Amino acid sequence: MMTSVLSRPHLLSMKQLEAEQIFHLFDLADQMKNNLYLPMSRQTFAANVFLEPSTRTKMSFQVAERKLGLETMNLDGESSSFTKGESLYDTLKTLEAIGVEVAVVRQSEIGLLDECKDLNLSLINAGDGCGEHPTQSLLDLYTIYEHFHSFHGLKVAIAGDLKHSRVARSNAHALEKLGAHVSFVTPPDWQDPSLTDEYVTMDEAVEQCDVIMLLRIQHERHLHSTSQMDYLENYGLTKEREARMHPNAIILHPAPVNRGVEIDSDLVESPKSRIFRQMTNGVTIRMAIIEALLKGEL
Amino acid sequence: MMTSVLSRPHLLSMKQLEAEQIFHLFDLADQMKNNLYLPMSRQTFAANVFLEPSTRTKMSFQVAERKLGLETMNLDGESSSFTKGESLYDTLKTLEAIGVEVAVVRQSEIGLLDECKDLNLSLINAGDGCGEHPTQSLLDLYTIYEHFHSFHGLKVAIAGDLKHSRVARSNAHALEKLGAHVSFVTPPDWQDPSLTDEYVTMDEAVEQCDVIMLLRIQHERHLHSTSQMDYLENYGLTKEREARMHPNAIILHPAPVNRGVEIDSDLVESPKSRIFRQMTNGVTIRMAIIEALLKGEL
Amino acid sequence: MMTSVLSRPHLLSMKQLEAEQIFHLFDLADQMKNNLYLPMSRQTFAANVFLEPSTRTKMSFQVAERKLGLETMNLDGESSSFTKGESLYDTLKTLEAIGVEVAVVRQSEIGLLDECKDLNLSLINAGDGCGEHPTQSLLDLYTIYEHFHSFHGLKVAIAGDLKHSRVARSNAHALEKLGAHVSFVTPPDWQDPSLTDEYVTMDEAVEQCDVIMLLRIQHERHLHSTSQMDYLENYGLTKEREARMHPNAIILHPAPVNRGVEIDSDLVESPKSRIFRQMTNGVTIRMAIIEALLKGEL
Numbered sequence: 001m002m003t004s005v006l007s008r009p010h011l012l013s014m015k016q017l018e019a020e021q022i023f024h025l026f027d028l029a030d031q032m033k034n035n036l037y038l039p040m041s042r043q044t045f046a047a048n049v050f051l052e053p054s055t056r057t058k059m060s061f062q063v064a065e066r067k068l069g070l071e072t073m074n075l076d077g078e079s080s081s082f083t084k085g086e087s088l089y090d091t092l093k094t095l096e097a098i099g100v101e102v103a104v105v106r107q108s109e110i111g112l113l114d115e116c117k118d119l120n121l122s123l124i125n126a127g128d129g130c131g132e133h134p135t136q137s138l139l140d141l142y143t144i145y146e147h148f149h150s151f152h153g154l155k156v157a158i159a160g161d162l163k164h165s166r167v168a169r170s171n172a173h174a175l176e177k178l179g180a181h182v183s184f185v186t187p188p189d190w191q192d193p194s195l196t197d198e199y200v201t202m203d204e205a206v207e208q209c210d211v212i213m214l215l216r217i218q219h220e221r222h223l224h225s226t227s228q229m230d231y232l233e234n235y236g237l238t239k240e241r242e243a244r245m246h247p248n249a250i251i252l253h254p255a256p257v258n259r260g261v262e263i264d265s266d267l268v269e270s271p272k273s274r275i276f277r278q279m280t281n282g283v284t285i286r287m288a289i290i291e292a293l294l295k296g297e298l
Numbered sequence: 299m300m301t302s303v304l305s306r307p308h309l310l311s312m313k314q315l316e317a318e319q320i321f322h323l324f325d326l327a328d329q330m331k332n333n334l335y336l337p338m339s340r341q342t343f344a345a346n347v348f349l350e351p352s353t354r355t356k357m358s359f360q361v362a363e364r365k366l367g368l369e370t371m372n373l374d375g376e377s378s379s380f381t382k383g384e385s386l387y388d389t390l391k392t393l394e395a396i397g398v399e400v401a402v403v404r405q406s407e408i409g410l411l412d413e414c415k416d417l418n419l420s421l422i423n424a425g426d427g428c429g430e431h432p433t434q435s436l437l438d439l440y441t442i443y444e445h446f447h448s449f450h451g452l453k454v455a456i457a458g459d460l461k462h463s464r465v466a467r468s469n470a471h472a473l474e475k476l477g478a479h480v481s482f483v484t485p486p487d488w489q490d491p492s493l494t495d496e497y498v499t500m501d502e503a504v505e506q507c508d509v510i511m512l513l514r515i516q517h518e519r520h521l522h523s524t525s526q527m528d529y530l531e532n533y534g535l536t537k538e539r540e541a542r543m544h545p546n547a548i549i550l551h552p553a554p555v556n557r558g559v560e561i562d563s564d565l566v567e568s569p570k571s572r573i574f575r576q577m578t579n580g581v582t583i584r585m586a587i588i589e590a591l592l593k594g595e596l
Numbered sequence: 597m598m599t600s601v602l603s604r605p606h607l608l609s610m611k612q613l614e615a616e617q618i619f620h621l622f623d624l625a626d627q628m629k630n631n632l633y634l635p636m637s638r639q640t641f642a643a644n645v646f647l648e649p650s651t652r653t654k655m656s657f658q659v660a661e662r663k664l665g666l667e668t669m670n671l672d673g674e675s676s677s678f679t680k681g682e683s684l685y686d687t688l689k690t691l692e693a694i695g696v697e698v699a700v701v702r703q704s705e706i707g708l709l710d711e712c713k714d715l716n717l718s719l720i721n722a723g724d725g726c727g728e729h730p731t732q733s734l735l736d737l738y739t740i741y742e743h744f745h746s747f748h749g750l751k752v753a754i755a756g757d758l759k760h761s762r763v764a765r766s767n768a769h770a771l772e773k774l775g776a777h778v779s780f781v782t783p784p785d786w787q788d789p790s791l792t793d794e795y796v797t798m799d800e801a802v803e804q805c806d807v808i809m810l811l812r813i814q815h816e817r818h819l820h821s822t823s824q825m826d827y828l829e830n831y832g833l834t835k836e837r838e839a840r841m842h843p844n845a846i847i848l849h850p851a852p853v854n855r856g857v858e859i860d861s862d863l864v865e866s867p868k869s870r871i872f873r874q875m876t877n878g879v880t881i882r883m884a885i886i887e888a889l890l891k892g893e894l
Contacts, residue, residue, distance in 0.1 A: 045659060055384065056392050063343060063396050066369045071662045075657060082438060084850040086651065093865075094652050094851065097875035098659050255392070256384040279395035353682065354690045357669060361641060361694050364667045553690070554682040577693035 008101075009298045010123040011289055012113055013132045014170040021177055021298060023031045026142055029281075032067075039069030044294065046070045047095050048100040050126070051088075054106055056134070056255060056279055057126050061104045064286035076099065089116050096121045102290055123291040130164050131197040132243035135289060136219070137170040139282040141178070143274050144211055147250055147282065151178035157205035159185035160215025160262060161234065162192040168215055172197060183209070187235060200232075205250075206241045213242055214253040215260045222290055237263040242272065250274050306399075307596045308421040310411050311430045312468040317475055319596065324440055326586035327579075330365075331530035335589065337367030342592065344400040345393050348424070349375040349386075352404055352579055354553060355424050355434070357379045362584035371398070387414050394419045401590055413532045420591040422532055427460050431589060434552055435468040437580040439476070441572050442509055444579065445548055449476035457483035457533060458513025458560060460490040465552055466513060470495060481507070483533060500532075504539045504547075512551040512560045526559045535561040540570065548572050604697075605894045607885055608709055609728045610766040615773055617894065623737055623878075624884035628663075633887065635665030638891065641700040642666045643691050646672040646722070647684075650702055652851060653722050653732070654876055656697040657700050660882035669696070685712050692717045696888055718889040726760050731885060732850055733766040735878040737774070739870050740807055742877065743846055747774035753801035755781035755831060756811025756858060758788040763850055764811055768793060777806070783831060798830075802837045802845075810849040810858045824857045833859040838868065846870050 011017075017025075031037050046065045050058050058074070065072045075091075088107060095103055096119050102179035104124045105113060110131035113123055127133040141151075148154055155176055162168045162184060172182045172195060183198040184191075185205050205212060214237060232238060237251065242264070245251075249261070251273045268275055292298045309315075315323075329335050344363045346354050356372070363370045373389075386405060393401055393418050402422045403411060408429035411421055425431040439449075446452055460466045460482055470480045472491060481496040482489075483503050503510060504565055512535060530536060535549065540562070543549075549561070549571045557563035566573055590596045613621075618696075626731045627633050636885045642661045646654050654670070661668045684703060691699055692715050701709060706727035709719055721728040746752055752771055758764045768791060778821075779794040780787075781801050783874060801808060810833060828834060838860070841847075845867045847859070855861035864871055871877065888894045 043663065045662070047655070055373065055389060056396070059345070059373065059393065059398075060396050062371050063369075063398075066343070067341065071659075073658050075651065075655065077727040085854075087855075090852060090855075091651060093872060094875055095655065098656050098879050099663075099876070100659075102654075127608070256388060258383075259388075276391060276395040279392055280397070283396050353687055354694070357671065357691065357696075358694050361667075361696075362667050364641070365639065365695075395859070472810050554686060556681075557686075572692040574689060577690055578695070579811065 007118055008122040009121055009293050009296055010113075010125075011124045011134055011293065011298060012117075012123060014134045017134075017174070017298075022138070022178065024297065025138060025285065025288045025292060026145055028291060029142055029284045031136045031290075032284045032287040037047070037068075038222070039067075039286075040294075044070050044102070045073065045100045046104065046290070047073045047075055047100045048126075049091070049095075049103055049105045049107075050077045051107040052127070054126075055080075056282070057106065059136060060279065060282045061124075061126065061286055063076065063283045064290060065102075066285070068287055068290055070102070070290070074078065088112055088175055092116050092119055092121070092123070102293065123155070124289065126291070132170050133167055134170060135282070135286055137165050137174055138289065139278055139285045140167070140171055140213065140254070141174060142252070142285045143252060143278050143281045146277075148210065151180045154180040154211065155183070155209040156180050156211040156213060157183050157200065157209040158213045158215065159202060159237075161172050161190045161217055162195060162215075164184045164218060165188050165215045168192070169195065171213065178241070185235060202236070202241060203244075206245045210246060210249050212237060212249065212251050214251065214256060216256065217258055218262050228258070231261055232264065236261060236279055237267060239264050239266060242267055242270070244269065245272060252278060255279065305416055306418055306420040307413060307594055308411075308423075309432055309591065309596060310415075310421060310423045312432045312435050312472045315432075315472070315596075320436070320439065320472070320476065322595065323436060323583065323586045323590060324443055326589060327440055327582045330585040330589075331583045335366075335585075337365075338592075341388075341438070342400070342403065342462065343369050343371065343398045344588070345371045345373055345398045347373045347389070347393075347401055347403045347405075348357065348519070349403075349405040350425070352424075354580070355404065357541060358577065358580040359422075359424065359584055360466040362588060363400075365581070366585055366588055368536045368588070371541060386410055390414050390417055390419070390421070403449045422587065422591070430468050431465055433580070433584055434465050434588065435472055437576055438465070438469055438511065438550055438552070439472060440583045441576050441579050442548070444575075445572070446508065449473065449478045452470050452478040452509065453481070453507040454478050454509040454511060455481050455483055455498065456513065457500060457503065457535075459515055460493060460513075461488050462516060463513045466490070467493065469511065470561045478529065485533060499544075500534065500539060504543045509542060509546050510535060510543070510547065510549050513538060514552060514554065515522045515556055515559050526556070529559055530562065534559060535565060537562050537564060540565055540568070543575050550576060603714055604716055604718040605889050605892055606713060606721075607730055607889065607894060608713075608719060608721045610730045610733050610770045613730075613770070613894075618737065618770070618774065620893065621734060621881065621884045621888060622741055624887060625738055625880045628880045628883040628887075629831060633664075633883075635663075637773045638739065640666050640698070641696045642886070643669045643696045644695065644722075645671045645687070645691075645699055645701045645702040645703075647701075648723070650722070652878070653702065656875065656878040657720075657882055659879045660886060661698075663879070664886055665885055666698070666886070679745045684708055684820065688712050688717070688719070689714055698889065720885065720889070723738070725741065728766055728856070729763055729888060730766060731878070731882055732763050733770055734769055734885065735874055736809065736848055736850070736879045737770060739848060739874050739877045742847070742873075743870070747771065747776045750776040750807065751779070751805040752776050752807040753779050753781055753796065753805040753808060754811065755798060755833075757786045757793060757803065757813055758782050758811075759810045761855065764788070765791065766782075767809065773796055781831060783827075798837060798874070799840075799872045802833070802841045806842060806845050808833060808841065808845065808847050810847065811855050812852065813854055824854070827857055828860065832857060833863060835860050835862060838863055839866060848874060851875065
């Protein structure tokens with residue numbers, strides 16, 4: 001009773017998922033979408049621990065949890081014992097002790113959650129700084145799959161600040177595991193030496209690719225070096241470029257969008273855009289993830 | 299699916315409501331008060347988006363939503379993507395995408411919600427700076443109606459900082475639409491040129507009126523120009539003045555009260571005061587408003 | 597209807613509880629632990645008003661409330677009307693007006709809650725600065741009782757900053773009321789003249805006592821005067837000292853723990869430690885407390 005005897009399954013990184021596990025989550029998500037699931041029959045507590053600001057990820061998890069019938073609790077950085085210097089491990093150990101079974105965690109230190117894997121509650125990495133954000137990857141992949149029904153031979157361009165993006169690397173690895181071909185669009189100083197795939201221009205990308213996956217420019221860090229308009233013209237998705245995309249191609253962006261920087265503002269809600277569809281799918285795939293973790297299927 | 303096809307009803311301003319719609323809300327509120335309604339049969343999500351501090355309005359909406367059987371989510375300014383510069387439109391569009399059907403919004407920019415009217419979720423304006431606060435108006439009106447059962451010929455004095463009060467203007471217009479006669483009590487430099495009604499002294503108001511509707515003095519802006527005691531003596535409701543009110547007259551205040559400034563502290567919980575009754579009625583009328591919006595009756 | 601007619605029971609201080617009331621709460625807690633209770637049959641609202649940071653107490657109350665079937669609301673200092681200068685009384689009166697029946701309050705002013713006792717909602721003191729924290733005391737006592745099944749003749753050492761600890765004084769009085777013998781371990785300048793019990797060294801304590809109850813060192817105030825390592829060596833629970841404890845003795849700490857200051861980090865999850873068990877019991881005893889207050893049994 002004093003210490004945990006069971007180790008629970010976690011979702012910490014895209015790397016832990018085999019292709020068949022990803023498709024299993026998609027199947028589960030399709031059931032969630034069509035309301036073919038039963039909510040929890042017993043009271044189950046989930047805690048959303050967000051030590052960095054978030055709107056859509058936090059809200060998305062809350063909706064997913066409530067739709068599954070879970071009790072949700074929210075723990076933000078500024079009003080908690082983190083201000084007293086308590087470690088993440090001790091905080092999660094506390095949540096375990098009071099009966100929490102799923103903890104969704106956003107914080108800024110890569111790998112910190114790995115130290116908490118032996119706790120008797122399932123951990124979901126909701127973004128660890130420049131590291132991983134696997135539920136964002138899965139909602140991106142699910143949105144692509146919903147449209148194309150397969151990844152085989154699909155051409156995907158990932159455009160933006162590759163060096164600092166937690167989403168870019170996870171998505172590139174997962175897409176190639178699933179059979180897609182990935183290329184990258186980025187200014188020279190934002191290239192990531194660990195990504196060995198092909199670099200292309202945005203003009204090449206819109207003409208060759210089925211999916212343009214835009215990343216968010218982190219204003220705080222970068223806008224002193226590159227002005228917004230210059231970025232859009234040189235590396236972003238302008239209306240002129242969008243007109244040259246394949247008729248069946250789609251546009252993704254994890255949001256929040258810097259309208260007029262990564263993408264022309266008018267394209268955010270255009271027919272090819274799946275930006276808000278991604279958010280809808282985010283709820284669905286997170287329901288699938290939580291369900292799979294609680295059932296021990298991951 | 300990508301863009302909204304339905305426009306939902308909103309409550310953004312008192313101006314949008316005809317007298318008969320106001321009375322319909324009162325009827326609905328009476329049913330809520332007597333538990334003559336059925337909670338939601340399906341899971342419905344409401345989001346409370348409060349970008350400015352609030353105790354009673356936010357809590358009141360939360361209670362109203364839970365009593366109706368809604369799932370509630372809270373989004374405050376400091377822990378959300380607003381800190382990343384995301385617009386209100388994109389935030390509400392996100393809430394729409396993740397399945398929210400009602401969004402209660404407090405923020406400081408007049409008219410900003412009007413830009414969000416085409417979203418497929420019902421918006422409730424919970425205060426937009428110096429602009430409107432229609433649910434506060436409706437709870438004031440409902441509290442008057444509960445006591446007098448009619449507005450016809452009723453004399454109402456509104457006292458306080460008319461220039462900066464969102465409540466004063468809405469209430470004045472609505473009360474006159476419903477058949478009441480409105481006068482104002484205020485220091486000369488807080489008069490609002492757009493309000494053409496009669497100005498009176500507080501001494502005249504207590505002797506003539508059925509309702510004394512006090513406004514909150516915004517400390518931050520004004521107390522350098524007028525000291526607290528001076529304000530109470532010259533423009534506030536002292537115990538001496540209260541003794542001269544009609545036996546059946548009542549006192550309203552939207553709270554939080556500056557005890558000893560707008561009103562003598564001892565009068566806050568006195569028999570004529572409806573200040574805490576207003577809060578109780580606030581839950582009831584907000585239940586009615588949400589119900590009417592979800593049923594498409596507004 | 598305008599003013600409260602009933603006074604509700606509160607839990608403000610350990611002093612208000614007789615020994616038999618404490619054992620009644622333990623009985624109730626045992627029922628909670630074994631799921632031998634029925635959740636609320638009607639919708640009941642609880643508000644958690646935390647004006648100072650807290651992780652475990654706030655989360656613990658939330659879980660307790662949800663397990664009892666209550667609707668919970670959270671009101672933190674920074675996003676509420678406290679920033680407009682509203683008093684605690686007026687805030688709690690507002691909660692009463694909107695239908696809240698139980699308010700859990702953490703704030704920093706000793707005795708402030710006493711001014712709110714006539715409100716028609718049950719108040720639970722969740723820590724008032726250097727004053728009382730009765731639900732922490734009760735979870736400590738319940739954890740001791742769970743292990744020893746009696747307090748009679750039990751030897752308990754309380755170690756730490758006695759002068760500033762709200763837990764130390766409450767626990768000492770309650771333990772002696774229940775039949776235990778209390779001694780204290782503390783540096784000379786942290787002794788509390790109002791505590792007349794015996795002072796011992798930590799070496800004496802580990803050899804004599806059944807329970808070592810450690811207190812948290814308040815970093816902010818004290819660490820300029822005493823270095824961390826010095827404190828552990830002179831007054832803390834080292835591994836060497838733990839090895840000299842009775843085989844059946846246990847270690848308590850209210851958490852968050854300063855690992856390596858009050859206690860060697862390795863001992864936090866050791867077999868004698870009840871630190872995380874205390875948190876589990878905190879949910880259970882808080883369920884019992886809320887239930888007893890709502891039933892009028894306290």
